[in-house]
Amino acid sequence: MERHESNSELPVERQHEDCLSRSTQERCPVNFSVAVVLPAAGSGERTGLSTPKQFCKILGRPLISYTIHAFERVCWIDSIVVVVAKESHDMMADILHKYNHTKVKLVEGGPTRHRSILNGLLAFSETGVGPKLQKPKVVIIHDAVRPFLEEDFLLKITLAAKERGASGAARPLVSTVVAATAGGYLDYCLERAKYRASETPQGFIYDIIYQAYQQCSEAEFKFGTECLDLALQHCGTSAQLIEGPPTLWKVTHKQDLASAEATIKESLSQSACIISGECTETHDLSTCMKSWLTAAGMRVDAIPNTERSMTLSASRNVIKLSVNSSDFAEIREIMKRCEESKDFLLYPVIILWVFLNVSDQVTLRQENDEASTIMNLAEEAKKINIFLYGVQLSYSKVSTQWERTVNRLCQLTMALIRDRNDAFTGQMLQA
Ligand code: CTP
Ligand code: MG
Numbered sequence: 081m082e083r084h085e086s087n088s089e090l091p092v093e094r095q096h097e098d099c100l101s102r103s104t105q106e107r108c109p110v111n112f113s114v115a116v117v118l119p120a121a122g123s124g125e126r127t128g129l130s131t132p133k134q135f136c137k138i139l140g141r142p143l144i145s146y147t148i149h150a151f152e153r154v155c156w157i158d159s160i161v162v163v164v165a166k167e168s169h170d171m172m173a174d175i176l177h178k179y180n181h182t183k184v185k186l187v188e189g190g191p192t193r194h195r196s197i198l199n200g201l202l203a204f205s206e207t208g209v210g211p212k213l214q215k216p217k218v219v220i221i222h223d224a225v226r227p228f229l230e231e232d233f234l235l236k237i238t239l240a241a242k243e244r245g246a247s248g249a250a251r252p253l254v255s256t257v258v259a260a261t262a263g264g265y266l267d268y269c270l271e272r273a274k275y276r277a278s279e280t281p282q283g284f285i286y287d288i289i290y291q292a293y294q295q296c297s298e299a300e301f302k303f304g305t306e307c308l309d310l311a312l313q314h315c316g317t318s319a320q321l322i323e324g325p326p327t328l329w330k331v332t333h334k335q336d337l338a339s340a341e342a343t344i345k346e347s348l349s350q351s352a353c354i355i356s357g358e359c360t361e362t363h364d365l366s367t368c369m370k371s372w373l374t375a376a377g378m379r380v381d382a383i384p385n386t387e388r389s390m391t392l393s394a395s396r397n398v399i400k401l402s403v404n405s406s407d408f409a410e411i412r413e414i415m416k417r418c419e420e421s422k423d424f425l426l427y428p429v430i431i432l433w434v435f436l437n438v439s440d441q442v443t444l445r446q447e448n449d450e451a452s453t454i455m456n457l458a459e460e461a462k463k464i465n466i467f468l469y470g471v472q473l474s475y476s477k478v479s480t481q482w483e484r485t486v487n488r489l490c491q492l493t494m495a496l497i498r499d500r501n502d503a504f505t506g507q508m509l510q511a
Pocket of ligand 1: 191196225330
């Protein structure tokens with residue numbers, strides 16, 4: 081079986097995952113074929129939005145692309161079947177093309193989640209219509225609207241499915257489950273500690289889940305919600321339940337989209353790279369910023385120039401320090417490096433251009449020039465998913481004043497990195 085070599089498209093913030101991926105490749109613990117079915121043919125009624133939630137954009141990219149990427153970066157996953165409604169087929173094909181999702185095959189959805197999943201499974205079966213994918217040993221079923229999935233947990237689910245025939249993620253219940261009478265009164269309560277919320281991913285020996293679906297009744301297709309139960313009822317396979325991390329939650333309501341965005345922004349704000357230039361003033365400023373941002377919990381890499389391309393292309397947050405005049409060419413070079421990184425379209429990059437005035441000689445005209453330069457450049461940058469902001473500050477020999485200025489600069493830096501707000505791109509801010 082072919083194993084994919086590289087996982088280098090991960091941003092630096094996710095290096096721990098990258099490490100896992102690499103170590104996984106070295107002693108690949110999965111020596112059987114694994115495929116994924118992502119049901120994504122729902123209409124997302126509960127969000128109240130006209131766009132199905134899987135296509136809603138987070139930092140400019142549709143939610144489903146995040147979920148696909150979570151699987152695509154795992155080297156031991158061979159193929160991913162995405163099940164979409166007929167009317168969404170073309171839009172989905174555009175998403176696959178734009179974000180370079182190469183392991184995906186599209187299949188048409190059905191009127192219920194179970195129908196959609198069956199259509200996905202049929203992509204591996206001789207009995208379905210259309211071109212076939214190689215039947216896997218284990219198939220993972222995962223809701224397309226659960227974007228936060230880690231490789232280590234997926235591995236647990238996969239190995240347990242191979243061993244037991246079926247496995248699924250479970251979480252402790254947040255609320256107690258009660259049964260109501262027809263009149264709307266409390267009938268009885270379930271003992272909360274005894275029950276679990278069933279989530280995805282779920283894993284199955286392909287032949288087991290396929291057979292279970294073959295025996296599924298119309299009522300199950302229409303009202304059923306649990307694949308693990310199908311395996312139990314029709315094949316006698318009792319799934320192993322594995323407690324999943326809290327990040328497995330499903331985007332269900334409108335506010336969940338905002339939570340998903342906050343989670344992604346948080347993961348992109350873990351590290352930064354400061355390019356100081358060779359002069360003393362920016363070098364000192366770089367040292368001050370590094371210690372401030374490190375104390376605030378960021379991993380900071382301070383380098384004198386863009387030559388250390390590895391560091392640069394891996395970071396999602398670049399801070400370029402300039403004295404008085406604008407290092408226009410160097411900003412362009414940074415932009416070029418970012419664009420060359422494989423995942424430049426997946427996550428927006430922040431470039432913060434800091435102008436340090438070390439003399440009183442800066443004229444109003446010069447300041448205007450810098451402001452318009454940054455505005456024009458930011459327009460260009462946005463096209464390649466880079467958010468460019470400018471900040472000006474003046475050096476002060478009075479140490480308390482200088483400390484206050486650096487403090488303001490660092491707070492602004494944090495806010496811009498954490499918020500990733502494209503409305504402020506091209507602005508020249510004052511620290
Ligand atoms: N799903 C599907 N085909 C359907 C219904 C649902 O593939 N006919 C998918 C959804 O797209 C989603 C997953 O099953 O990825 C979980 O379903 P759910 O959260 O219920 O999504 P929706 O059905 O879209 O939302 P709602 O129930 O609020 O309408
Ligand atoms: Mg639904």
